[in-house]
Amino acid sequence: MKSSEIFNPTLREVPSEAEIVSHQLLLRGGFIRKTSGGVYSYLPLAFRVLKKIMNIVREEMDRAGGQEVLMPIIQPAELWQESGRWVVYGDEMFRLKDRHNRSFALGPTHEEIITTIVKQDVHSYRDLPLLLYQIQNKYRDEIRPRFGLMRGREFIMKDLYSFDMDEAGLDLSYKKMHEAYKRIFERMNLKYRVVEADSGAIGGNESHEFMVLASSGEAQIVYCDNCHYAANVEKAQCQAQEAVKAKSIVVKALEKIHTPGVRTVDDVMQKLAVPIESIAKTLIYWADGEYVGAVIRGDRELNEIKFKNILRCNELVIADEKQIREVLGISVGSLGPIGAKFKVYADQEIEFMDNFICGANEDGYHLINVNMSRDFVPETIADLRNAVKGDSCPVCSAELDTIRGIEVGHIFKLGTKYSEVMKASFLDNNGQEKPFIMGCYGIGVSRTMAAAVEQNHDENGIIWPIPIAPYQVIIVPVNTKKTEQMELAWSLYHQLLGLGLEVIIDDRDERAGVKFKDADLTGIPLRITIGPKALQEDKVELKKRWEKETVLVAIENIVEEINRILKQY
């Protein structure tokens, strides 16, 4: 393709709303344009990348035994009412009505549709396992669509659903998908990690996320270098601290002290001149109709997912100041576990804190020398906090580390969550009626494109991994007016095309500097520069986008050299 004919309208300046590098570079490089908030059009270069990603995904789904289908984007409300999710997903669903006033949603995911199809047409264990997938646009009306393609309201997803006759079958389907996903991200040449994830909201019992590693990633990954433990921060288990009691700490007498104006953990540290580790904070939540309190060490973050799983509640929202004052008659800064009017849940770490400080449940007062075993009995002691770097690994007790990533794939064992409520069953080999054992497996295709950019770029632009680059090679004649340069450029162009490679020739009458800048911005992996100096020695310049230096290659060798590099991918 000629540069002069490619539709990739580049920008000098990007809108300030583009907060992350993938959004900025995809806009600047003329890959995408915003059509509406969180809704993007993919221009030719982006669509080429997407097609490459989709091809890799498709090949691996087929290899794993998946069969491709295409389900409707328009989904009738009745199916969602059957699963009970029509009410669960309030404003996040795009809803619409037809001329007969019948309700529909734009598909946010397809569990309800696929379960209905399988329920209607699969009746025997002989037809199992069944793995069906599609690659299609999905719709979710995010409150705040952000970060370009990372969190769009319309996005491309590959979703596969597995149907098995028993748990052993599900285990096998899950394992196949796990392997297929690893192959997919390896083939795309992305640095990634598989992590354990929470499956609470989906209702299943095992779940893994596939994370593309990038410092800008929203997801925090906790991992162990000593063994293979890795989990997202929501899931990562914290160890109950080994008892340090052996040191025979002196348990001091509980004391109430006057602390006017002390409201935050910081205030307590300042006013009492104590380390943050000696303070326990109490957070009040509204959980399915009652107030509950979580007690955690002053410097820790409450993990709401762990808390929700312990409480087994549907709704968990933090109480605001006004509610706390109305219900408990005190301010937020004075909350504590002793004599509380709410159920107290203590993080397991609290048990090992000696002579600590907390609110006294009385405005302007705190308690010092608190010891849980003596001073209060919580409803439950559990792991309630987020893991942090330096915690000990739940598997091997070595020190854990953290790293950031972008969630691009997520696999779940669903079990009978959908098949039970939607009455989707088959006859087993004893003629018994059994619900299908299901799994679901997603890859964010458009998000993967953005994640690839987040992971692979420099100050000059994108550095596409070769397997998903829109084009593999760009030929840049420095001066289009020189016949000798243009003749060689066209000759190399046709030779490379003849090898089945994807090549751009920059035929524009622009300064070399402009052409190099554009080639760097669009991230084409290999650049051949044809300039007067090298040409005198029958050479061209070869620049790999991911390396700093340029090398000279003899004209007679360049095609073979390019082919050799690209063949490795």
Ligand code: 9G3
């Ligand atoms: C909804 C809305 C938003 C949603 C869902 C439903 C997330 C919803 C979870 C999944 C799970 C799996 C198939 C492929 C693998 C992942 N956001 N989820 O179910 F109605 Cl508005 O989508 N789906």
